[in-house]
Amino acid sequence: MKIFYAVQATGNGHISRAMELLPHLSNYGEVAVFLSGSNSSLDSALPVLLRSKGLSLFYNQSGALDLKQIAKNLSPVAIYKTAKNLPVEKYDLVINDFEAICALSCRIKNKASVHFGHQASFTSGQVPRPENKNKVGEFILKNFARSSLNIGLHFQAYDDFILPPVIKSEIWTAVPEAGDYICVYLPSYSDQETYKYLQQIAGQKFEVFSKEIKVVEQRGNCTFIPVHKERFNQSLIHCAGIITNAGFETPAEAMYLNKKLLVIPIGGQYEQKCNAAAMQHLGPTVVDKISPGFCKQIINWLQQPAPRYNKSFYLPAAAIVDQMMQQVTAKLLH
Known part of the structure; x- marks a missing residue:
């Protein structure tokens, strides 16, 4: 099986998760990695086949999103061109971890894909939200990397398609x-x-x-x-x-x-x-x-006492990949 794995490289979490999952994902086929984004401070050891600036997030000194800087570095024409040229149609399975260009490419080419990662969990209404929901935020979480199948990761099993966090x-x-x-x-x-x-x-x-x-x-x-x-x-x-x-x-x-x-x-x-x-x-x-x-x-x-968290939901990375692929086989590749 040929697998196309698109990873969001804004921030370090997506890259860190991909580095942990890749050896286990490779047991299911040959994996090509597409890295999108330019605002990570973590050196990637991933075997990257393709790379794009993508959509990068920037922050001001107070920790808030810097919308002006984000807009300044945004190029819709370049994003669409990259999406059109992305060779997703040549792969048996396309997986994206909150990566918009790959998701757009799959929609342009009518190619089925899997959104696998933490953000995919928010397609469920059972996942906790703040008291005041943000309509724009909800729209972005549900549509930024819209795919044929969602397989989420979260702290708890809030829904039947949600798996545990990937622990290095x-x-x-x-x-x-x-x-x-x-x-x-x-x-x-x-x-x-x-x-x-x-x-x-x-x-x-x-x-x-x-x-x-x-x-x-x-x-x-x-x-x-x-x-x-x-x-x-x-x-x-x-x-x-x-x-x-x-x-x-x-x-x-x-x-x-x-x-x-x-x-x-x-x-x-x-x-x-x-x-x-x-x-x-x-x-x-x-x-x-x-x-x-x-x-x-x-x-x-x-001054608070040391906590004792409920860790019964946690699984090793290999088991998470196996359960993800079980969902993919049952719902997408059948």
């Missing part, structure tokens, strides 16, 4: 410890903004992963570290807790390791507000945004 093998086999530092990964905030608050919490060490630097820097109680997959994994495994955005992969791995978790949804990113709504019922602490009271919120969070 290094995390899955790890023996976690509670060190004396807090791991921090807030890529939507500048180092300056993050440090402004963390430096005020005397006596607490922080390891802050940054996309702004190339070498490790020590600033007061904060060690700033360039984004690096293995280094981040080790920091997460051995930290006392983690502060991060309300994404999907990192919070899922933190809960798998039973780490104290404080999440901050990215301003203007509806999916993260949905994730935060889900996590409010699972144990993590949710903070709406970094504000003057952020230091006190961190201190209160640090």
Whole structure:
């Protein structure tokens, strides 16, 4: 079987998941990877066949989506041209992980495809939403990578087509410890903004992963570290807790390791507000945004007891791929 796997490269979560799934997906056939987007800070070890700038997301220093920068880098003509030239019709199975160009190409060429990933779960009305739904956000989640079949990933089995989060093998086999530092990964905030608050919490060490630097820097109680997959994994495994955005992969791995978790949804990113709504019922602490009271919120969070999350839903990556392919065979390739 020839498999076309389109991966959204805006942010690190999609790439990290693809790197974990690819060896298992390759057991089902020859996989060609299409990487779309230009705003990831993680070096990809994927065997990329095709690449495109795609639709990249940018953030301002306060963590909100920078719509002007997004619009400035958007080229509808180039996107349509890329979609038209994408060779999806030459493959037996087309999988996309929230990748709009591949989805558009399949619609142009009347080619069946699978939307497989976290965002695919939001086609279900059973998945948690914030109290105030956002119509534009709902439309984007359901239509950005619209496909013939949706197979979602989420924290819980909110619907019958939703599978567990993909946990990296290094995390899955790890023996976690509670060190004396807090791991921090807030890529939507500048180092300056993050440090402004963390430096005020005397006596607490922080390891802050940054996309702004190339070498490790020590600033007061904060060690700033360039984004690096293995280094981040080790920091997460051995930290006392983690502060991060309300994404999907990192919070899922933190809960798998039973780490104290404080999440901050990215301003203007509806999916993260949905994730935060889900996590409010699972144990993590949710903070709406970094504000003057952020230091006190961190201190209160640090004083809370260590959590014990329900991990009965989790599966190894190989089993997730097997269950995904079972759904594909039953619903698409029959």
